[in-house]
Amino acid sequence: MALDIVSYGRRGPSGTLRFGTGEIAQIRRTVGRTPEVLVKVSGGGRDTGGVEAHLRYISRHGKLPLETDEGPAMRGHGAPKEIVTDWQLDLCRSQYRPKPAPGQKDIRPKLAHNIVLSMPPGTPPGKVLAAARVFARENFALQYRYATVLHTDQPHPHVHLVVKCEHEFEPGKRLYIRKEMLRQWREQFAALMREQGVAANATPRQVRGQIRKPLMDTIHHRLRALRAFGRLAPAERAGRRSPKTSSFMRAKLGAVLRALQTKRDTLDAGRDEMRRTRQEVVADWQAAADTLRRQGQVELAERVERFIERMPAVQTDGRRMAERWKDAERSRTQQRTDVKSPGAHFR
Template identity: 35%
Template sequence: MKLPKIYVDGFLVEWEAGEYQSQVKSMRQASKTITPSVLVPASTSAKGRRGRTTAERAQAVRDRLARTVRKVPEVMVKITSSCRGMTHIGRHIDYISRKGEIDLEDQDGLFLKGRDQLKDLKEDWRWGGVEEISAVSDRRDTLNIVFSMPAHTDEVSMKRAVRAFAAAEFQEHQYVFAYHTQATDPDPNPPAHPHVHLSVKTQSRSGRRLNPRKADLQRWREGFAAQLRAHGIDANATSRLARLNRKPGVDRGALAIASRKGSRGEGEPGTADNGRLERARKLETGRINYYRTVVDVLARSEDPADRGLAAKVSEFISRFGPKPDRTVEGEPKR
């Protein structure tokens, strides 16, 4: 029995929210006797979060799954440091601009270059807010953020993506950013990957202060990835666990450390590290099972595109752990 797309959409939205187990159980029990569409939760039948419909939210889940199994480049957004006081801020501005050799762009789209313009910028930042920033401060006056993508990423499109992201996220704040590439960075050993240094004042023009949490950082990653895609660069913002990305050499390194500890008489060799590895394996197994639930539903969708995606996700998870005791519709048995 093929599942109507309206049911699959509702399932994907709930699956994304972590409620996939009860949904799959309900679908398996009811699909033989009643129309599956009645299982679509009422909460997802109208406008969803942020004004998006269920169909739009479900398509976003499909798109993210497709990017994940295709191993689309992952964005990196990281708060590298903060500055306290104008002395510290000035040093950081000098650093990201390579003392005026690399253009800075501010929140108004103005380009700043050279020592004189950097001096004017520092004075503007000192006096231009709600409060003067003293030379030395005991609170964070700026956040310093790095946006990074793999080598060979289009320079113009990436810069536009950062510009659009910053304008939307920090619209009440003063900020500057500098784009670094191997070709433009005067550093003797510039990194191969293009990256943008953005420094933003924590206090907005209305006096509110930035205080990002872990959830905000993930939201920033997703927002930056969305802007990159809008500007023609394929990008994703998922966790290492979602990608089933095992760190190279984790097992060997952990065991080596455990062995050295044991040789020095520091307790049972490998006890703590093996426990950590076991927890990691359990998380990975849980994530694989999580993916299998969505494969079950997508493989029975009335939409051929869903069934095609199911095959791709099934192939993706088949590289990890034992294979499940079933085959996806349209896939040959192995």
């Protein structure tokens, strides 16, 4: 993949690549590990019931205000149904397509997109909401109906944004969200956060040297519940029901354990492609450092080179899980040894 920062550079009269003020600021933010914004599509309702259920969930069953594109906030148990009625979702053509049979994939077009705009812990929630309001207005006002709600019940403040898929005034025109659009939205939201006085950045994870892909919301929530349960005192855990495990992660761990038992070389599947991507990223960053030196930005060029050196090693998820499992096994073995020989380590 090409490093966006490099590709955005401009060539001067001599044909030499040069960075403008904006590109240099972007590089400073990236190598300085400025907090990254998160903009993602978390799903979407394919019938009126699904859209209403999601609005009810994000409004915490009427306890939180739902702000709409028409301005006034709506609160109360009946607000989600009122919004669905106002959006006339029952008139959308896709609304009446038959539901899939159990076990089949639902291929009905969405009636609404569920979008999340999030910032790291410690970000003032009011500023996240202010930036989200501008984001929604600039992208959807007078085109697609939308509703927003701010959540502060988790360390990272975030705004849920529900957007109707069908255009309000052009029948047949729908909102399709592509990867490129998501990238542009991240950059836009980061800029809006900076306008609020909050340091924010938006770069692809590969450019930052990040290897792991983010988990899906359902998996993340399940793992978070399991970790919270594990941190409880034994007496408190005894009186509670253990959260369900993630079937996805359980299957993934099972595959890792089978690979360890059979000694099949499947833990590093995909590593070669990851290494090629890393090589391209490093080459682009080095090109950026060279360009900065030619422009007299020596200190920033050195920071870029240190940034390259500190990138984590390339490692597949399978290999990472295997190493963590081995470490846990060694720790458990040591604990059993200590229990059997309580005075052994004092000899």
